[in-house]
Amino acid sequence: MPEYKIVVPATSANVGPGFDVLGIALSLFLELDVTVDSSSSVHLDPNSSPKYNLTLEYSSENSSVSLDPDENLICLVSLHVLKKFNYFEFPKYTHVKVTNNIPLGRGLGSSAAAIVAGVLLANAVFQLNLSLSQMFDFCLEFENHPDNTTPAIVGGVSASYVLDHSATKDKVDYVKIPVNKSLKAIVAIPEFELPTSHSRSVLPKSYTISDIVHNLQRIATLTIALGQDPIVPERIYNSMKDKLHQPYRSALVPGLSKFLSSLTCSNTPGLVGVCLSGAGPTTLALAYDNFEAIGSKIIEIFDSESKGSFKTKYYILDIVDCGAYCNCTSS
Template identity: 35%
Template sequence: MLEIKVPATTANIGPGFDTLGLALNVYNKFYISEIDKGIYIDGCDDKYRNENNLIYTSMKYFYNKINPPKIPTGIKIKIESNIPLSRGLGSSATCIVAGVVAANILSDSNLNKYELLKIASEIEDHPDNIAPALLGNMVVSLIDDGNIYYDTIKIPNELSFCCIIPDFELSTSLARSILPNTIYHKDCVFNISHSTLLVSALLNKNFDLIKIACKDKIHQDYRGKLIENYYDIVNMSYDLNCIGVFLSGAGPTIMSIIKDDDINFIGEMKSFLESLDNRWILKKLKCDTNGTIVNVI
């Protein structure tokens, strides 16, 4: 049996739409093994316990793509989920990565991480969540002429990421449908400059620049309108002197970056969240540096 541990991710990170992603130290675990026939899935809602399960369909995509000589006759999947669904924390990416990694091992295909990244990104349609889920750390990734190019950034140890997670979901398809079809030239320049500054500020530990660097003109303001109290939470985060705020993935989770020595942010933000109509929880997380880990048990 394979035990596959995949980290949550936060993508876009402000201006880095579909290009920046970061792994977080909360994980989904998947226990996957070959059985004589059929498919057996446990640990998720009934509606996902069938052949349309994303882990299973990712495995099938892998086998159709690679056409290996060995394909399991049946699959058993057990899910231990710690990442909330449809909250912008990469839960779908963990399923895709787990499926592709399991398929690679169970078929003795021996593909390397780059090849796995390429296949998983084809399923997801962009690599910003897939890359950090598989590789760990913060990853800059892009697709050019069908090839994936990426580079890893080490996040300074003194930074933490405060996930502010609501009790309501926001579908990725809805969050994408609200985005404009045309983007002004000045907004493109804005995002290019800010995403470049964000990467530079993190690499050089110029934390005073991160607040400005997290600004965006392509997706956050459009999606923020779909999230009740989005602007209230963003403004409160800055009032509490966080060093940056951004929408996690497509939302609705909001991510605040703080220094580890900030002793006030957590308590005061929790008190503020309790005053809102919806229930919000706050999790203080660190950047995961390992990515996907596989054990044979």
């Protein structure tokens, strides 16, 4: 009876000036427990009619997610990969139990985690031995900017670029960026969802050269500053400023402008930088100390700016150096 455990981290994309380029893997996880078991009782349930020989179960509060393999993102990706290898269904009695701790549509890479999990699911059950490059290519077919999927696969902080969307393979290349080990992420998660498609639709089609240069200067310094020891808070703080996406998305996230302008490394000990996480509405603060105090200060800002229209909670998360993995727990 083969059993697999697939684990994929949450990710925060962009990291200030790194729009569609940078991403951080964080210690919040999507987990899949996969069994291929002819004696499993879940298949005796008359309401659970397997499609593609697959049944799906979510253990946590993701009630909006479809359990139909033709609609569920993890299954769609997995079936897409399988078709490329001329498989059209899973082995009989495949059951996938999903435990998802990554909130949906909040800017913490839930869709990227689901996509990566789908690729790893196909890879594990059919022993496809996919290379890293093949995994990146499959992910790119579902999310055409790799800033979430790359750190979800390789962990840590990464920068990636798409070589050529029209190439037939090996489209994504990446580097991992050294990060000072004392840094942690404080993510403040509002209780409302903001679909990435909507958050991208408010961005302009063109930019001034001064705004582009603003971000180019900062992304270059940020990628070095994050790994420096001792940390130079002002350098990271200034390097995390952005002019390509945050100004346009501020209208979608009440409190974002105040969060970005009022918390500085001078008035908040331990803080080194602030930005929108991915497409929002979650915000990210990087810090090396005083994590709880910074978290409380962020919540105060959002509680006052939201005027009671939504609540915000915060998590203190580690930057995880290990990306997605799959363990075979029995044979």
